[in-house]
Amino acid sequence: MWASMYYRPDANRPIAFAAILLLMLSTAHLVIDIIRLEDGFVKYRxxxxxxxxxxFQDISQPTFVTKNLIYAVQTMLGDGVVIYRCYAVWQSVWVIILPCMLWCCSSVAALLxxxxxxxxxxxxxxTTETSKWITALFALTLATNLISTGLLVYRIWTIECKISSSRVTNGTMMPIVYVLIDAAILYSxxxxxxLVCFVCANNAQYIMLDMIMPIISISFYMVLFRLTPREPTPRLLPVTYSATINGRESGILPQYPLKPLEVHISQWTHNE
Incomplete structure (x- = not known):
C-alpha cells in the first residue's frame, strides 16, 4: 500500500480499498485459525x-462457520477484482457476461x-449437504479465474502484437502478461x-483451505505491485502565462508545464 500510494499519487481508490480488505480478511482468518486450534487442543480437549x-470434525462450530464465511467473502472479492480488470482492459460489458454469471453462481455457493x-x-x-455447495464453489471459482485471466491476457497480447511493429521505443507489455499468468497459475x-482433495474426501483440503487465503492476497498483490511504476510519479504543476489575442490579454493554462525556450530570429533587410 505504501508503494502504491507513494509511487502513484493518483492510485485507483477501489483497487486500494480491495487491497486493504484482503489484508483484513486474511488476518482475520489467521486469528480465527489460532482460536480454533486453542479451543480444540486446550480449552475443550x-x-x-x-x-x-x-x-475438528464438527462443522457446526462457530469458528469453522466463521472461517468459511471469511473465505467466501475473500473469494468473491478476489474474483470480482479479476473481472473488473478484464472489463477495464476490454472496455466492453459483453466480454465479462460469462465471468459475471459464474461469479454470481459462485457467490451463492460461497454463502450457502x-x-x-x-x-x-x-x-x-x-457427507453432509455442505459438501455439494463447497464442491460447486471450488469448481465455479476455478472457472471464473481461468476465463477472466485468459481474456485479460489475450487482450493485452493482441494489443502488444498490433503496436509492436510501430513502436519507437523498446518498451513492451509482455512483463505484465507474465505476471498475470504467474498469478493465475498460483491461484488456479x-x-x-x-478441489481434488475435497472430491476425494481427503483431509488435506483443510490444509489447502488455510493456505489458499493468503494465496488469494498474494496473487492480487503480485499484479498490483507489478503495475506500480518504479519511480515516483512527478506532480505536474500548471504554469500560467499571458498571451495577447486580438489586442486582449488572456491567461492560458497549458496542460503540461512549460520550459524556457530560446529563439533565434534572423532578419533580412533589402536596401534600394
Missing part, C-alpha cells in the same frame, strides 16, 4: 465428546456453504488441489 478429533454447515447436526463435511493450482 477434555470436555468435548470425542476429544479434539471430534471437535457456511449456512448449511451451521445447520449440520453431525456427520463429516464430505491451489484451487485445483483443494
Amino acid at each position: 477434555d470436555v468435548f465428546p470425542g476429544g479434539p478429533v471430534a471437535y 456453504a457456511p449456512y448449511y454447515a451451521s445447520q449440520a447436526t453431525g456427520g463429516s463435511i464430505f 493450482a491451489a484451487l485445483l488441489t483443494i
Whole structure:
C-alpha cells in the first residue's frame, strides 16, 4: 500500500480499498485459525465428546462457520477484482457476461456453504449437504479465474502484437502478461488441489483451505505491485502565462508545464 500510494499519487481508490480488505480478511482468518486450534487442543480437549478429533470434525462450530464465511467473502472479492480488470482492459460489458454469471453462481455457493454447515447436526463435511455447495464453489471459482485471466491476457497480447511493429521505443507489455499468468497459475493450482482433495474426501483440503487465503492476497498483490511504476510519479504543476489575442490579454493554462525556450530570429533587410 505504501508503494502504491507513494509511487502513484493518483492510485485507483477501489483497487486500494480491495487491497486493504484482503489484508483484513486474511488476518482475520489467521486469528480465527489460532482460536480454533486453542479451543480444540486446550480449552475443550477434555470436555468435548470425542476429544479434539471430534471437535475438528464438527462443522457446526462457530469458528469453522466463521472461517468459511471469511473465505467466501475473500473469494468473491478476489474474483470480482479479476473481472473488473478484464472489463477495464476490454472496455466492453459483453466480454465479462460469462465471468459475471459464474461469479454470481459462485457467490451463492460461497454463502450457502457456511449456512448449511451451521445447520449440520453431525456427520463429516464430505457427507453432509455442505459438501455439494463447497464442491460447486471450488469448481465455479476455478472457472471464473481461468476465463477472466485468459481474456485479460489475450487482450493485452493482441494489443502488444498490433503496436509492436510501430513502436519507437523498446518498451513492451509482455512483463505484465507474465505476471498475470504467474498469478493465475498460483491461484488456479491451489484451487485445483483443494478441489481434488475435497472430491476425494481427503483431509488435506483443510490444509489447502488455510493456505489458499493468503494465496488469494498474494496473487492480487503480485499484479498490483507489478503495475506500480518504479519511480515516483512527478506532480505536474500548471504554469500560467499571458498571451495577447486580438489586442486582449488572456491567461492560458497549458496542460503540461512549460520550459524556457530560446529563439533565434534572423532578419533580412533589402536596401534600394
